[in-house]
Structure formats: structure tokens, C-alpha cells
Amino acid sequence: MELRNCIKCGKIFGYRGVGPAICDNCKKEAEERFDKVKEYIRDNPLTSINEVAEECHVTVAQIKQWVREERLMFSKESGVVFHCENCGAPIRTGRFCEKCKSEMVNDLDGMYQKPQAPAAPPKRQRETDRMRFAGRK
Ligand SMILES: [Zn+2]
Ligand SMILES: [Zn+2]
Structure with missing residues (x-):
């Protein structure tokens, strides 16, 4: 004190x-x-x-x-x-406001989930897209 x-x-x-x-x-x-x-x-x-x-x-x-x-x-x-x-x-x-408050909560959730979320499915998707693009050339 x-x-x-x-x-x-x-x-x-x-x-x-x-x-x-x-x-x-x-x-x-x-x-x-x-x-x-x-x-x-x-x-x-x-x-x-x-x-x-x-x-x-x-x-x-x-x-x-x-x-x-x-x-x-x-x-x-x-x-x-x-x-x-x-x-x-x-x-x-x-x-x-309620809207911004809930968006802020969602942002926080996203921040916590990102490192744990498996990145595999979207990546595979992107690879096939790239192959299709290369094949068309
Ligand atoms: Zn006082
Ligand atoms: Zn607002």
C-alpha cells in the first residue's frame, strides 16, 4: 500500500x-x-x-x-x-451493438480454432484446381 x-x-x-x-x-x-x-x-x-x-x-x-x-x-x-x-x-x-458484439465473439472463436482446424480438405481442392488449370494450357 x-x-x-x-x-x-x-x-x-x-x-x-x-x-x-x-x-x-x-x-x-x-x-x-x-x-x-x-x-x-x-x-x-x-x-x-x-x-x-x-x-x-x-x-x-x-x-x-x-x-x-x-x-x-x-x-x-x-x-x-x-x-x-x-x-x-x-x-x-x-x-x-449486439451485431458487433457477436461478430467480435466469432472473431475470437476463429482465432482459437485456426491452429487446430485440419487444413487438408481445402488444400487438396486447390491442388486439383491447379492441375486442371495446368492441363488446359
Ligand atoms: Zn477522496
Ligand atoms: Zn455495431
Whole structure:
């Protein structure tokens, strides 16, 4: 543990080396604000992001960050829209749309499967193609 100044209140505290340097008091306060925001959105499904920020005394950037972390979600009726960081499609929480998310999962699967997949059948296919091409000449 090392002593650091809290980036929020400036108080010296024992930093555990994980995440932003924020003291326990400020962390607790942030969690309480998060709960307040979550409740406010639940109770006011038509609210705008600016209204939530004003009512709950948090910044718009903080609310957006919580949405990106999939901790918060605005209702469809609220009209609050976020965009997929990959294709720009409208989404309601997180960083990517369902389509991009599933494509990313497929990419990962492909990466794991490639070294194990037997390469024989497509190779044989290519050889016969080449022979046919050479024979035609
Ligand atoms: Zn603090
Ligand atoms: Zn997308």
C-alpha cells in the first residue's frame, strides 16, 4: 500500500494500486450517487441525461461512463441514445451493438480454432484446381 492524494478530494489515503486513486470516502460517495442515478432513471423513465445530471448532482460524462460500463440503461422512451463504437448503430447501454458484439465473439472463436482446424480438405481442392488449370494450357 502506498500513500496517495485522492484525485477527488485531495486527502492522503492508502492506495491499493488498483484503479483510479480515489479514497474510500469518495468511493462510497460515488456509489451512493450511482444508486441515486439508477433510482432516478427507474422512477423517471422519460428523463433526459442532462436532467439526471442536474437532479443527482453528477456530471453528464460520469453518467455516460456508467452507461458504457453497462451499469446504467436508459429506457427506450427516454430518447437517450448511445452509439456503437464500431459501426455507430444506436444502442442503449455498453460500447457496442449486439451485431458487433457477436461478430467480435466469432472473431475470437476463429482465432482459437485456426491452429487446430485440419487444413487438408481445402488444400487438396486447390491442388486439383491447379492441375486442371495446368492441363488446359
Ligand atoms: Zn477522496
Ligand atoms: Zn455495431
